[in-house]
Amino acid sequence: TVDNAWTCVTCKHENCTYQTNSISPELNYLLTLCRGPAPIHYYLSALKDGNIEQKARVQIALPSDQRHRSSAHSLPVLLKVYGIANLFIYAGPNTQLVNDEFVIGFEEYLVSARNYAVVKIDGRGSAGRGWKYRSAIYGVLGTVEVYDQIEAIKAVLKKHPILDTSRLSIFGWSYGGLVAVKAPEVAPEGFFKCAVSVAPVANFLYY
Structure with missing residues (x-):
């Protein structure tokens, strides 16, 4: 969240509507595996406060x-x-x-x-x-x-x-x-x- 407003962490990723995600043990990074519609690729996102909308x-x-x-x-x-x-x-x-x-x-x-x-x-x-x-x-x-x-x-x-x-x-x-x-x-x-x-x-x- 930013200023108590929900923020979508993965919505900005292009060609990534079919995806799986994993979070680092410290809750400070999110690894997104984009499995489609484009060929497989990854995004690594930094999480400022460790909070992710579920x-x-x-x-x-x-x-x-x-x-x-x-x-x-x-x-x-x-x-x-x-x-x-x-x-x-x-x-x-x-x-x-x-x-x-x-x-x-x-x-x-x-x-x-x-x-x-x-x-x-x-x-x-x-x-x-x-x-x-x-x-x-x-x-x-x-x-x-x-x-x-x-x-x-x-x-x-x-x-x-x-x-x-x-x-x-x-x-x-x-x-x-x-x-x-x-x-x-x-x-x-x-x-x-x-x-x-x-x-x-x-x-x-x-x-």
Whole structure:
């Protein structure tokens, strides 16, 4: 604080909306690890008095040369639940896929080299939006988070005509594997053309 007014120590850092921070033992320095949207970099801030202030989100990645194409249904879609995916999903308790972290992985390869659109959705139960949003799946695992994936991807497909609804796939790992199995069961028949489930939760006694 400065003159009893709250001051944001990390807000001035550019291209650093996805970050982690650590404080020196003497509470006089703050090390900020900026993990996105720019490549990873660090900031070291001096703390004068040692005091520091303590809807589903959707992320879609499109090939750079396809962003403004007017032709409809030209891109296959991968919905990510977790791990590698078209709809990339995890959807498990207290997890988050939609963020500004700078990552180079398989989904980035699909977008940049294979002309895929990759979609990530943080529905109810995900982290980063408060306790009420995170606790929505308490006692009802495998229900509302599955519905949110389906309804959100429907909205994405409607908003982006370039996406090919006949080539929609879903991939999930671990808890995402469970959602990748359940989503095609809940969605209209034939909605997902392919579902890949890796190491899904088979018994919640061991989850």
